[in-house]
Amino acid sequence: MTQRLPNSFRVGPNEHGHFGIFGGRFVAETLMPLILDLEKAYATAKADPAFQAEMNGYLKDYVGRPSPLYFAERLTEHLGGAKIYFKREELNHTGSHKVNNVLGQIMVARRMGKKRIIAETGAGQHGVATATLCARFGLECVVYMGAVDVARQQSNVIRMEMLGAKVLPVQSGTRTLKDAMNEALRDWVTNVHSTFYCIGTVAGPHPYPMMVRDFQSVIGIETRKQMQEAEGRLPDSLIACIGGGSNAMGLFHPFLDDPGVEIFGVEAAGHGLTQLHAASIAGGRPGVLHGNRTYLLMDDDGQIQDAHSISAGLDYPGIGPEHSWLHETGRVKYLSATDDEALAAFLLLSRLEGIPPALEPAHAIAKVMELAPKRPKDHLMVVNLSGRGDKDIPQITEILKGRKQK
Amino acid sequence: MTTRIDARFAELRREGRAALVTFLMAGDPDPKTSLDIIKALPKAGADIIEIGMPFTDPMADGPSIQAAGLRALKAGMNLKKTLEMVRGFRKSDNTTPLVLMGYYNPIYIYGVDKFLSDAKTAGVDGLIIVDLPPEEDGELCLPALKAGLNFIRLATPTTDDKRLPAVLANTSGFVYYVSITGITGSAAADSKVVGEAVSRIQRHTKLPICVGFGIRTPQAARAVAENANGAVVGTALVDALSDSLDAAGQATARTVAEVAELVALLAQGVRGARQAAE
Numbered sequence: 001m002t003q004r005l006p007n008s009f010r011v012g013p014n015e016h017g018h019f020g021i022f023g024g025r026f027v028a029e030t031l032m033p034l035i036l037d038l039e040k041a042y043a044t045a046k047a048d049p050a051f052q053a054e055m056n057g058y059l060k061d062y063v064g065r066p067s068p069l070y071f072a073e074r075l076t077e078h079l080g081g082a083k084i085y086f087k088r089e090e091l092n093h094t095g096s097h098k099v100n101n102v103l104g105q106i107m108v109a110r111r112m113g114k115k116r117i118i119a120e121t122g123a124g125q126h127g128v129a130t131a132t133l134c135a136r137f138g139l140e141c142v143v144y145m146g147a148v149d150v151a152r153q154q155s156n157v158i159r160m161e162m163l164g165a166k167v168l169p170v171q172s173g174t175r176t177l178k179d180a181m182n183e184a185l186r187d188w189v190t191n192v193h194s195t196f197y198c199i200g201t202v203a204g205p206h207p208y209p210m211m212v213r214d215f216q217s218v219i220g221i222e223t224r225k226q227m228q229e230a231e232g233r234l235p236d237s238l239i240a241c242i243g244g245g246s247n248a249m250g251l252f253h254p255f256l257d258d259p260g261v262e263i264f265g266v267e268a269a270g271h272g273l274t275q276l277h278a279a280s281i282a283g284g285r286p287g288v289l290h291g292n293r294t295y296l297l298m299d300d301d302g303q304i305q306d307a308h309s310i311s312a313g314l315d316y317p318g319i320g321p322e323h324s325w326l327h328e329t330g331r332v333k334y335l336s337a338t339d340d341e342a343l344a345a346f347l348l349l350s351r352l353e354g355i356p357p358a359l360e361p362a363h364a365i366a367k368v369m370e371l372a373p374k375r376p377k378d379h380l381m382v383v384n385l386s387g388r389g390d391k392d393i394p395q396i397t398e399i400l401k402g403r404k405q406k
Numbered sequence: 407m408t409t410r411i412d413a414r415f416a417e418l419r420r421e422g423r424a425a426l427v428t429f430l431m432a433g434d435p436d437p438k439t440s441l442d443i444i445k446a447l448p449k450a451g452a453d454i455i456e457i458g459m460p461f462t463d464p465m466a467d468g469p470s471i472q473a474a475g476l477r478a479l480k481a482g483m484n485l486k487k488t489l490e491m492v493r494g495f496r497k498s499d500n501t502t503p504l505v506l507m508g509y510y511n512p513i514y515i516y517g518v519d520k521f522l523s524d525a526k527t528a529g530v531d532g533l534i535i536v537d538l539p540p541e542e543d544g545e546l547c548l549p550a551l552k553a554g555l556n557f558i559r560l561a562t563p564t565t566d567d568k569r570l571p572a573v574l575a576n577t578s579g580f581v582y583y584v585s586i587t588g589i590t591g592s593a594a595a596d597s598k599v600v601g602e603a604v605s606r607i608q609r610h611t612k613l614p615i616c617v618g619f620g621i622r623t624p625q626a627a628r629a630v631a632e633n634a635n636g637a638v639v640g641t642a643l644v645d646a647l648s649d650s651l652d653a654a655g656q657a658t659a660r661t662v663a664e665v666a667e668l669v670a671l672l673a674q675g676v677r678g679a680r681q682a683a684e
């Protein structure tokens with residue numbers, strides 16, 4: 001069967017939550033009625049100008065939007081090619097793009113009358129954003145976090161607790177993000193009447209991938225406007241890192257129908273694609289997990305494999321279903337960066353621009369270092385600086401200390 | 407078309423009693439012991455056997471069944487070997503209904519058509535797939551019905567009267583009522599509340615209704631059997647199995663017997679129940 005390209009890349013998903021063969025609603029019956037309620041509540045909110053207005057107010061005064069589009073002059077000079085801009089999502093309140101989505105979901109939860117919020121978190125950024133907004137709106141907050149991630153992201157655990165959230169370390173499975181998501185789903189199934197599950201990425205059962213994308217699209221919408229103001233035209237390329245893929249989807253989606261804009265997603269290649277990694281598109285195939293069909297890392301029996309990345313936020317064996325579809329249609333190119341490449345990018349950016357990026361967007365910077373020198377000087381490249389590196393400094397210190405000793 | 411499940415419930419109606427439905431994980435703690443256990447179940451009093459298909463990420467299961475799945479996977483179990491186990495069981499038992507229970511991904515990766523044909527040939531009677539609600543019926547439910555397998559749906563306390571018809575539409579064999587909102591191995595539901603829920607579902611279907619989640623003891627099984635057509639016990643059996651293992655997690659001489667003895671007690675409980683008049 002030859003695949004026909006759609007007229008628009010921005011119309012998905014269909015009413016069943018499908019992006020091509022991807023997406024869907026693969027959940028236990030207990031959750032199905034709630035997911036249908038959520039779909040309705042979100043559709044109503046989306047169509048309500050009062051909801052939009054309230055959200056825009058908080059985005060401006062509480063989150064601090066719009067985030068700047070910054071010309072990275074010294075990195076541009078250093079690489080000697082494309083003109084590089086950073087979308088400064090790390091300057092948002094809570095330190096990453098995660099807050100855009102959490103704000104939206106908490107406002108939907110409030111409209112649904114839910115008083116208890118649960119979330120899963122990998123690096124802790126989504127957990128921190130959720131804990132923050134639960135504090136702001138006086139809601140009970142429970143965050144599931146893999147025990148491995150609790151150990152490597154201590155500062156975020158402390159932050160969440162200070163914000164009043166209960167952080168529950170997850171000991172099952174591989175004790176990382178995927179297990180945190182399993183445990184959050186188990187909590188949700190148990191407390192379905194009182195609880196709203198605030199998913200941190202563009203994955204999970206419909207309507208989550210669509211809803212999270214919509215809330216994150218503020219990144220790309222602002223970027224279009226800001227680039228017009230700075231350069232009088234659209235960018236030539238966009239780059240963002242991908243775990244589940246919410247910061248990437250937020251930047252990409254408003255540009256999907258601009259054929260002149262090249263788009264690159266960067267997965268985590270861990271120790272390398274032939275070894276332990278977290279690159280679902282490069283090393284996986286379509287399967288069903290956590291409520292949706294998407295590219296997953298798994299063995300021949302359909303058992304989910306352990307992902308590995310230096311970055312807790314990318315350490316997930318799947319990817320949002322819309323990314324799987326954008327990969328298969330060819331609209332977005334998916335690359336990958338190793339732990340070592342991300343670490344080098346972290347150090348370079350800290351020294352050249354005075355901006356230590358989180359290890360997650362350091363993967364995107366690593367590919368900028370490869371792509372930018374091959375592009376002409378009038379090529380406009382935007383990279384989503386989705387989070388700040390403060391949380392990673394203890395982990396990076398340990399790694400560098402270990403290397404010196406060798 | 408009459409399946410082994412239909413035949414078994416017809417038989418039980420004649421006997422005037424409810425079914426004891428047992429759940430254990432395929433390959434737990436190892437493929438050979440697992441087959442020995444399954445073979446011992448009918449004699450111990452199991453009327454219908456559910457066999458779990460191990461999966462790394464069982465989102466609806468509590469710690470006991472999660473651990474059972476991981477033990478099985480570690481012992482080399484997979485979907486192909488689960489079907490081999492069914493064939494092994496069928497060599498000596500051609501009447502006890504066998505239902506495979508689990509999650510969709512291993513089946514999807516095996517290939518839906520190949521799986522259905524291999525499962526039917528092996529002697530599987532029905533499927534319970536936790537993460538396939540009616541909204542995804544095109545994936546496996548409809549092909550399974552076409553292949554002559556029962557597709558047993560879960561109904562839950564959140565499945566209201568408006569939604570029940572959709573849930574029951576393509577359900578066959580029996581309806582599995584999940585008595586609580588929660589995961590396997592949770593606390594039991596109040597038997598009066600369960601009884602009311604069963605009556606509610608009975609107003610929508612003539613299919614037998616089996617109740618599961620939270621039933622651990624012969625007394626609890628008996629209480630459920632007074633209102634429903636079957637009581638499903640899983641976690642308690644998996645725990646009995648797990649308790650019989652040695653420090654390294656290997657089967658001991660007691661493993662098969664421990665499970666069979668608990669099944670016998672549960673069967674007494676179910677058989678002691680007065681069946682509600684139909």
